[in-house]
Amino acid sequence: MVSLNKVVRAFTHEGARGKRLTPEMELKRALMNCLLWEDQFYEDGVAIADRIKALVPKVAPERTAQLAVAAREAMKLRHAPLLVVREMARSEKHRPLVAETLERIIQRPDEMTELLAIYWADALGPQQQRKRQPVSAQIKKGLARALTKFDAYQLAKYDRDGAVRIRDVLFLVHAKPRDAAQEKVWKQLVDGELPSPDTWEVSLSGGRDKRETFERLIAEKRLGGLALLRNLRLMQKAELLRQTIADAIEAMRTDRILPYRFITAARYAPDFEGELESAMLKSVKGYAHLPGRTRLLIDVSGSMFHPLSAQSEMTRAEAACGLAILAREVCDEVEIFTFSNDVVKVPPRRGFALRDAIVNSQAHGGTYLGKAISEIDRKGDRLIVFTDEQSHDAVPAPKGRGTMVNVASYQHGVGHGAWTRVDGFSEAVIAWIAASEETMH
Incomplete structure (x- = not known):
């Protein structure tokens, strides 16, 4: 399997058009390359990319932070901006911006654990025998601020087994809860007593009536766009009213769904091809020109x-x-x-x-x-x-x-x-x- 290090080096190699790139341009291109590997970046257990590692200290701290934010908010990346922040924490001139940048780019609870997994990548080998590096104060401060963003539902949904758990983050950073209600939620997290999140996976696996479950999830707007597309065939099998499904497709958010997903959905739910095509064309509005x-x-x-x-x-x-x-x-x-x-x-x-x-x-x-x-x-x-x-x-x-x-x-x-x-x-x-x-x- 090709490693990310080799991927980034190939992508940022000068000479494609005989034009020399500045470190900032190279870093931007390296981040754009991560658009292609987002699903594989962490799963492959890839070491920190040498190219990004070398470029971060060469780019002005403010621009590095802006690129990390843009990678998360505009490019919709998850792991690449975390990697950039981890490298910022290594650089004395970049370090003062780490907490603020990290707080902004963390948008899901599991991104906190992924950041620590990246931070400790050198130590977490197959046998996890090497000692974990102490976490910098700025990283701790950013994680502490990010922790306060999430409610009980979000914490329960993304609290998964792994080398690093969300409660490990809580113990590490000694975050202060916003109020008594959040303090109670954090105690439940530590004790493993958070209520099961009301997701479609949990609801359907619990043996409840599938038609009633889907109708409730749709009415309460708890079924995201991708989940809706993936479950069209199951909804038809559960005998939901056609109009209920059609209305859900029309109302779904499409800004993060690309055409191939609608094509696949139409293969399994051809009766809704008209509605799916309308949603598909809506999904490309405002896309890159x-x-x-x-x-x-x-x-x-x-x-x-x-x-x-x-x-x-x-x-x-x-x-x-x-x-x-x-x-x-x-x-x-x-x-x-x-x-x-x-x-x-x-x-x-x-x-x-x-x-x-x-x-x-x-x-x-x-x-x-x-x-x-x-x-x-x-x-x-x-x-x-x-x-x-x-x-x-x-x-x-x-x-x-x-x-x-x-x-x-x-x-x-x-x-x-x-x-x-x-x-x-x-x-x-x-x-x-x-x-x-x-x-x-």
């Missing part, structure tokens, strides 16, 4: 119709279609092509109609990526390729701005060469391309 002319090239070869992974029901083709739907909405001018044995131009339709046009454009045969690029690449245009990179022929260098997005999620790595390569599927690919181009200009 790609100016100028763009050509999209989408792989529809046979291998693209395999699942992303053994744990995923989504196919690589669905991932690619989701990204194409998003790109169609955010590009100034766009032309869309598919490739397999041949190259086919498809109409720039919107939503599920674009998905259908892509999937039905040609037979799902071989992967002649080189031939396809040679046919459609045009100087002055942006070219974005969505593929699993199982090409039968040589791939030429792009004539202009070329990004190769490998949606085979088992491969991870970002590198610069003639192509800007993005190996690994992410919800943030389009935002990453926009931000990357902005950094280069």
